[in-house]
Amino acid sequence: MKKFNRRTFIKAAAASGVVGSVPMYLSLADHKKVASEEPLKKVWSQCNGCASMCSKAVYSKNNRLWKVEGHPLHLKSGGRLCARGHGMAADVYNTSRVTQPMKRVGDTFEPISWEQAFSEIGEKLGKIVEEHKGDSVLWVEHGPRGKFYADILLDLIGSPNYCTHYSTCFTSKTNVWPKMVGDSLAADHENANYLLFVGRNFGGGIIPNGMNKIHKAIERGAKLVVVDPKYNEMAKIAHDWVPIRPGTDLAFYLGLAHTLISENLYDRNFVNRNVLGFSEFWEANKTASADWASEVTGIPADKIREIARDMAASAPKAILEPGWHGLNCHYVNSTQTAQMNVILNALVGNFYKIGGLYPGQDIPFGSVDRKMPPFKRKGERADGAGVKGKFPTVEPGRGIAQITPQLVEEGLIKAVFIYHYNPLRTAPNPEYQKKIKDAELVVVIPTDWNETAVHTAHYILPEDYYLERTETPRNNSGHLAHIYPQISIRAKALDPIHDTKPLREIVAGICEAMGYEGYFNFTIEDEVKAALSTVEGLTPERLYEEGTIEFTTHFMEGVPLEFKTSTKKINFKVPEYEANGFSGVPTWVPPATWPKEENEFRLIHGKQPWHSHSITANNPYLMAITKAYNGEWMWMNKVRADKLGIKNGDTVTVQSSVSTKQAKVKVTELVHPDCVWISNSYGNFSERQKDGYGVGVNFNDFLELQVEPMAGGTNSQEIIVKITKGVS
Template sequence: EAMVFSSTHNLSQPLFENLLYAFGSPNYGTQRSLCFNAMITAFLLTYGIEEPSRNYENVEYILMVGRNMMEAISTSETGELSRAIDRGAKLVYLDPRYTKTASKASEWIPIRPGTDLAFLLAMINVIVTNELADCEFVKQYVIGCDGIIEAMQRYTPAWAEQITGVPAATIERIAREYAAAKHNALAHPGWRTSNFINSFQTERAIATLNALSGNVLTPGGCLSTEVAAEGAGLGAPPQPPYPRVSALRLDGTPWKYPLVPLKLGVFQELRDAILTGEPYQAHGWFISRQNPILALPDRNKTLKAFEKMDFIVTVDIIMNDTAWFSDVVLPEASYLERYDPLLPVGDKAFIRQPVIEPQGEAKSALWIYKQLGERLGLGDYFQYQDEEDYLRQQLAPLGADLDEVKKKGYAEMPEPEHNGGEITFNTPSGKIEVYSETLKNAGFSPWPTWEEPPMPAADQFYLLTGKVAQHTQFGTQNNQLLHKYSDEPRLWMNARTAAQKGLKDGDWVVITSEVGKAHSKLLATEAIRPDCVYLTPGYGHISKGLTTAFGIGASDSALHVTYTDPISGGQALSQTFVTVEKAQV
């Protein structure tokens, strides 16, 4: 248990998890609490599913809360959204920043950060008090319809206007438009929902809006809870049961965070346990395809946690910041040089296969985990000869030949089984739980409820962050071609606010939070609220092994303060407040 294992979600995750569980450690650090814990936990408690799939085929009205899909691209869904907009679907987009998604929206609402929840609760108020919901669906499939009017009574549009800055008439109009679209309306669940401590409640409100529209599992509806299990239909090598683990997890799941799913965890809390030695001292850290030094909030705290480690191993294709501070780096082959486990998408399982030989000593994750397993005496958990043998075992239930799959690029998957038209949900009641006894029994509000977010002082700004389309998280800034086509990373500030502070476009500024400082050039723009600033993540690398990315831009992780939602375990990235002053040259 003294060994921490952490990885970002990827195709080789089952092999990583085999090593973790077979080794006997309870300490699993994933990036999920920095990304989508709030969304997944809210939908698990409301619908009994981690993430409902979206159907844009008949969508007429889309409500998006900060889901910048035109830059934080989900390839297939971004295309589906674009086609829906092209054929006339209305997109209402809430975001303090004018992103590329905002530019494609029918209506952009630059809402005050942290107050999306008030906007959504007021929408629910309008819909339920005016009986605009899909009453038949709600009565049959929703728990809480008897008490929802009283529970939402105080959340009027006038109340929300005072909090959000959005006119009450606008909120009421959007609520009525959304309700009029019925099951052709979609309140998008979002993705990176690690914004504020109240982000879990925001996701609960989004789940409720979808339930009220009756769009879930109804013919032509825009939301589906019929999602196949990952890897369903594929084979896998045989293996024995994992050893039983009795030690507490260092991240507090579930003994401190009882509602957080074990596979999500609360990554940012690991460091406090490492630094204090409570409930026991960690001594080693095995990291794969992850960069905790740049990803976790409060970089100084992460570096201090690294100093406490006796042994750190990193598996990656580049010498990122985390690899730079590791004792051992196991070089993984890039995606052009390796096989990965099959990727099921719809009715096909796609293959990734090498087109060039691995450079240097690089190996595939399938090779690395098998070799580590065998050398640790855990070979029974990695019963395949090589990468191709692993793929053949995956293909066995499909009756597909690997050589043919390599030529086509995919194998055909069997049609998924349906439940014969009966709508059921994997919740204690078997229904959508807008009212949740599970939450009530855990000491939390059973209804989606307002939680007041903190506000910055008069001389401070909300620090916003979010991906750009040119890069993948924190991993591609050293790519010379992508670097060539990337915008220079600068701190966005409202142009009028900048002028009031005596700042102009291109000035060097000092950004200061309660945990750190960073230097950046300024971008003065009208595309952001006056009370906000924005930094593109993935910059400010401190690894000198990154010959292109080293020293370019500022790291938001050096500034972010650690705040954890007690329900979902999500990190509140936008709850960090900063001051901005002109740098002394």
């Protein structure tokens, strides 16, 4: 490679007209030499490795990424960045990025201009709306990051069909907590005395500062108990790891509640003052004793009673972790399990308590004064979320993402917009998800050549990478309780190196091509300024300078006089469920499927400390970690493996009702005999993603399309597979 000195580098950059494109072609040694004399630029951004969106400093020289560091104040990171936070930053230079707008022509894609893309999409969408009305258009995303812009488009055409990925993730929790409590409360781990984590794994998650808080609690004398079919990362620091038969968390919870109530260990005063439906719940579950739960879960009855008694002894500084990205949210009984999470925390009286649960402390933001679309009548949602006679208790604001191909097949959806979401890897049965392409118009807005873009898109409109764009401020809340509210901002750290655009400009271009002028008469700077207009004394300049701001307004202990539910109380019996034909109180519902034969297992999945679903599985640095640790291998219990003649490192054939694939096996005693476990990050099949292509398998490869009727979930742990040694 030609050697560059500083003078020739500057000349080349000037000649190209795009300074940022030149360093891409330098070797690392050349780049370091060229950049050594250049000033170091620092910009505060937010990570895109997972939903935690940790605040981080992005350093660059000559528009070339130099390094990233965690923000010491940020709630989720506490100054630390996980492997994903570092690895994902480098993906700005990943060769799998889509570098300009693309149009499908037969089985291939051809590059087109933004003007042509907007013109053709606008014309086709206009015809679809004219012929089939706005109800035939769906916007689905890893939400709600693009909702503000998507809503403008959907309001203009008259579509109610905004949908997030939550039905493939944690929808049972978000469905239950508003109906039972009115708020989703978070745990104050650092000040708790007893921490019970069931199917929840901060170590694999990853929430760096969450692990830090738990370490501090343990050092202070708190007890951590992990209940999980797999010996996960958190189990390594726990006082107890309790293996549980997968799919039976609900029975475990019922056994805990029975012990608390029958032994009069629950907080009677809290329940009497704040709960409706206690007697109905108890009447329905009088026989769900620890002994009964032991038979279902495989956990000794004495251990169930011990956990319940320890929680009661530590109350109200005792927590059943309310986070819901774990193994317990993907079964036919997951809504009832989520209900029991609320009930158990209420029984120990930890609501709105330091060392217990309390709501995230959010700062209210303002919004730009924009031109409002004329009212267009919207019909009912195509997916039936919130619709009587279909899925009446599913949240219409989130929808049922996994049935998108079904809606296309049925002719209910004619145009699909997919933003920052890859359903061909994160929704059930990818071969069925490919049918999305049969819609009259499919527009995918990614950053890379993911499976959904390659196999379903008619048009690909590439978004700027997260380091290349500014977004409006966000509150730092959710997974972790925090006394002091925080806000952070993602600011543009690098100029775009490809012909990409931010989402605002993409949606504006489509709307304007349809003849809708003036609805994006604001800039991102206007949005940031408007968002902060409600925060006295805080300017955009200060937020850009500091990255994360923490406020002194803080949480005060005390249960509210009224809860924001339909009854103004905590509902152990949920009126909304009862009114729509479901049981108002949770009772035992078995999993839909059970392994029966000697070579049958329940296939379960979870996270690894260096990956986030499929979004990170094409990163060369993170995939190097995978190769070093055989991270894509399937875990199998040694006793079961011995019976099948399977040894560590063997290749096995994995068969479900949906597909047959091969995987390598890790034989271990650290997973429950009833199941096999895989990471949810592998199985990429886009040939344009060379680092992730063909590595491992994905649980969705084996999953039938399902909809849990109360919350709309995918039931993605309801997979029974047959495993045989070798390739068959």
